[in-house]
Structures are given as C-alpha cells and as structure tokens.
Amino acid sequence: DVKVTQSSRYLVKRTGEKVFLECVQDMDHENMFWYRQDPGLGLRLIYFSYDVKMKEKGDIPEGYSVSREKKERFSLILESASTNQTSMYLCASTNGVHQPQHFGDGTRLSIL
Amino acid sequence: ILNVEQSPQSLHVQEGDSTNFTCSFPSSNFYALHWYRWETAKSPEALFVMTLNGDEKKKGRISATLNTKEGYSYLYIKGSQPEDSATYLCAFNNNNDMRFGAGTRLTVKP
Numbered sequence: 001d002v003k004v005t006q007s008s009r010y011l012v013k014r015t016g017e018k019v020f021l022e023c024v025q026d027m028d029h030e031n032m033f034w035y036r037q038d039p040g041l042g043l044r045l046i047y048f049s050y051d052v053k054m055k056e057k058g059d060i061p062e063g064y065s066v067s068r069e070k071k072e073r074f075s076l077i078l079e080s081a082s083t084n085q086t087s088m089y090l091c092a093s094t095n096g097v098h099q100p101q102h103f104g105d106g107t108r109l110s111i112l
Numbered sequence: 113i114l115n116v117e118q119s120p121q122s123l124h125v126q127e128g129d130s131t132n133f134t135c136s137f138p139s140s141n142f143y144a145l146h147w148y149r150w151e152t153a154k155s156p157e158a159l160f161v162m163t164l165n166g167d168e169k170k171k172g173r174i175s176a177t178l179n180t181k182e183g184y185s186y187l188y189i190k191g192s193q194p195e196d197s198a199t200y201l202c203a204f205n206n207n208n209d210m211r212f213g214a215g216t217r218l219t220v221k222p
Binding site: 004035040041042043044045059090097098099100101102103104105106 | 118144155156158211215
C-alpha cells in the first residue's frame, strides 16, 4: 500500500513565523501535491511537483513556497505565517497525473 | 481555474435510506472523473475513476454514473448506513490538471 506521511497532525504557530510542513511518500511517485481544505471550499491546490526540483503554482500559491529536493519528499513552506493560513493541509502523491491521488492524514495548522 | 461543483453541500439521511448527489464539471477536454470518500480524522480514499461517457461503477452499495457530454456524475448510496457518513469528493481531470469539488458531507442517522 502507498504510504503518504505528513510530519505533524496538529501544529500551532505564531504570526510571522516561518513554518515547514513535510510530506514523504514511499512509492516512488513522480507527482506530489499540496492542498488546503477549508469549510465549504473543498480541496484547493497550492503547489504541485511532477519531478525533483520542479514545482508549479496551483490555484492559491500566495504566501507559500515549496521544495522538492528528493523524489520522495515535498515540503510546503509558509514564509511568514498569517492567521488566514490557519487551515487543514493535505499532501498527496500519484504515479500519473490522471491516476487517483493518495493522501496523507493531513496537518491541522493553527496560526495565532 | 477549472470549475467543479458538487451538490448538495451537506445531506442528512436516516439509516436505510438511499441517497444520491451530483458532481458537475466542464464538458470540454475531459479525461477522467474521480470520486473520493473522506471520513473524519482519516485521509481521502479513492472510490472510483471514470473515463468513458456512460460509465457506471459499483462498489458494494455505492455506485456512480458519468455523463461527459453534459458534464455531470452522480454518486448513489443504496440503503445508507451510519458508517457511510463521510465527505464525498469528486475530482475532474482534463488533459493537464486535476481539480476537486468542495464535497458533499453525508450524515447517516441510526
């Protein structure tokens, strides 16, 4: 079974902090994604990557950056956390852009 | 941005009721339509991938249909059980991207 592991289930940070959310997958998937989920808005794509050192902006990239130094790891970075970035963050991976995505358990991030 | 709409936003049914909900998506450049089930405190899990107009998929009491020409898919649950309570997400694939709808949150009361 594919395993997508997010480093934290719950995280509390302060406004202005630099925040790192880590995601690791163990199935050698090329494609990795970061989403945020807010009530009534569903999953919104922040950034994605189709290869090592490659990144593409999703629909809501503002205030975020990503890093893909190794194939199995895709990091989401909040450069200077703000309260409107309080959300549930989900990482996903897939072996083809048209294949079902495999998700991590999510990180519930609170910015105070 | 691809527009994927799901309705209703939430749904409450009694145990034993059958129910259905809708996913609407752009009818151009269609490649695939995915359904996911997302239980509270768990990660979303893929239910179906549908690629052909007229496709019908079934897994136990859950089934889905697809109409790519008019841009909609229905998810049906027959004889709902409390363990069916979850958010059901659809995701639309065109040639390049996948985008999710906001989901339908189903609550099945015993």
